[in-house]
Amino acid sequence: MNENLLKTLANENISSDSGDRIPQMVKDLLQKSDTIIDSHCHIFDKSCVPVPYLHLRLHMANKKRGFNAESFLSGFGSNMNIPGTDIEDFIEIFKMKNMRQVLKFLFQNYYNPQSTILTPLMMDLEAGWNSKPQKSVRRQISELKKLIDEFAILPFFAVDPRKKDIYDNFIYSFSKPNSFFGIKVYPALGYLPSDPVLMPLYEICESKKIPVTTHCGGDLVGATQPTAYSGFRVVDNNLEFYSGETTGKYAENASFYNNPQLWEPVLFKHPKLKLNLAHFAGTDEWNRFHKGDEPERINTIIRLMKNYENVYADFSFNIHKNNMANILSEKLEQDKLVRERVLWGTDFHVVLPASNLKRDIDRYEKKIWWNQISRINPERFLFS
Numbered sequence: 001m002n003e004n005l006l007k008t009l010a011n012e013n014i015s016s017d018s019g020d021r022i023p024q025m026v027k028d029l030l031q032k033s034d035t036i037i038d039s040h041c042h043i044f045d046k047s048c049v050p051v052p053y054l055h056l057r058l059h060m061a062n063k064k065r066g067f068n069a070e071s072f073l074s075g076f077g078s079n080m081n082i083p084g085t086d087i088e089d090f091i092e093i094f095k096m097k098n099m100r101q102v103l104k105f106l107f108q109n110y111y112n113p114q115s116t117i118l119t120p121l122m123m124d125l126e127a128g129w130n131s132k133p134q135k136s137v138r139r140q141i142s143e144l145k146k147l148i149d150e151f152a153i154l155p156f157f158a159v160d161p162r163k164k165d166i167y168d169n170f171i172y173s174f175s176k177p178n179s180f181f182g183i184k185v186y187p188a189l190g191y192l193p194s195d196p197v198l199m200p201l202y203e204i205c206e207s208k209k210i211p212v213t214t215h216c217g218g219d220l221v222g223a224t225q226p227t228a229y230s231g232f233r234v235v236d237n238n239l240e241f242y243s244g245e246t247t248g249k250y251a252e253n254a255s256f257y258n259n260p261q262l263w264e265p266v267l268f269k270h271p272k273l274k275l276n277l278a279h280f281a282g283t284d285e286w287n288r289f290h291k292g293d294e295p296e297r298i299n300t301i302i303r304l305m306k307n308y309e310n311v312y313a314d315f316s317f318n319i320h321k322n323n324m325a326n327i328l329s330e331k332l333e334q335d336k337l338v339r340e341r342v343l344w345g346t347d348f349h350v351v352l353p354a355s356n357l358k359r360d361i362d363r364y365e366k367k368i369w370w371n372q373i374s375r376i377n378p379e380r381f382l383f384s
């Protein structure tokens with residue numbers, strides 16, 4: 001599908017009123033004052049991602065504790081328990097056959113289904129990791145669409161400009177019945193946010209009020225090889241095309257593509273775009289903020305919030321660190337703008353190997369700004 005056909009089909013099939021895409025179950029929960037919204041979670045099962053991704057998650061969380069992921073990888077059947085974490089649940093999840101089971105497990109163990117709306121973000125590592133998932137993206141989309149009838153969810157479609165079928169799958173995701181609700185961008189996998197293939201999608205998202213969530217935190221997940229990139233930058237109040245290639249190592253690649261500054265040209269072209277810069281630059285930057293530094297990426301995100309009315313940042317994954325709720329408080333209590341733009345998110349289930357999620361959720365629920373970040377802000381981000 002080319003760009004012209006994409007725009008034609010989007011105009012014919014996607015409503016400009018985001019209210020038309022809200023499923024009935026979500027509408028019902030929005031009537032209740034105690035409903036909260038988790039703006040960042042995942043429910044993919046193991047057939048949606050390459051096995052080394054799961055390996056990475058387990059290893060990353062536990063290398064400091066002497067955990068040996070290699071020996072563990074012999075199977076998901078072994079007993080695994082690391083005190084203070086939900087790693088056993090993570091392993092349990094990756095024995096499950098489909099996303100419905102994962103979602104049921106989430107509601108049974110962590111959230112009340114009578115008062116929680118979730119925005120499950122798809123994960124597509126195929127181009128970045130050069131590895132086909134067992135379950136095709138198309139099948140993942142149709143599986144998620146079916147779940148909309150059964151659970152209060154607003155799924156986000158994962159885009160990657162290197163995928164030939166990106167426009168076809170976008171139209172399929174947002175077609176009725178049971179339309180998807182947002183898109184997920186993951187530049188760390190090896191492309192610029194302003195990649196020319198993505199720009200028409202932002203145009204559609206801006207005009208149809210479709211929210212965009214992008215990874216903008218730690219550099220753990222990246223492209224596994226050097227990557228060629230192309231996109232736009234703002235020069236003298238104009239967009240200028242540029243291209244190049246990364247030659248750096250894995251983490252350097254991820255760090256290069258994760259820079260929130262790379263979103264400036266997208267917002268310059270589409271100033272009303274609803275954008276969530278997920279993880280709000282990550283825990284390293286917030287620890288530096290706590291020590292009195294002026295971390296560059298946090299500052300860039302706040303500058304984008306000031307300049308563009310629909311820029312948000314979720315605090316997902318960061319929540320597993322004990323000190324982060326209080327550090328976030330320092331900022332939220334002094335800065336009204338940021339208080340109105342932070343979104344609650346957990347990063348379930350990828351956070352489980354590092355987190356004790358019930359304890360972590362509890363720490364945030366007690367804060368005076370809880371309702372602001374778990375209800376008021378996400379409602380504006382998603383539905384305005």
Ligand SMILES: [Zn+2]
Pocket residue numbers: 040041042121347350
């Ligand atoms: Zn995530």
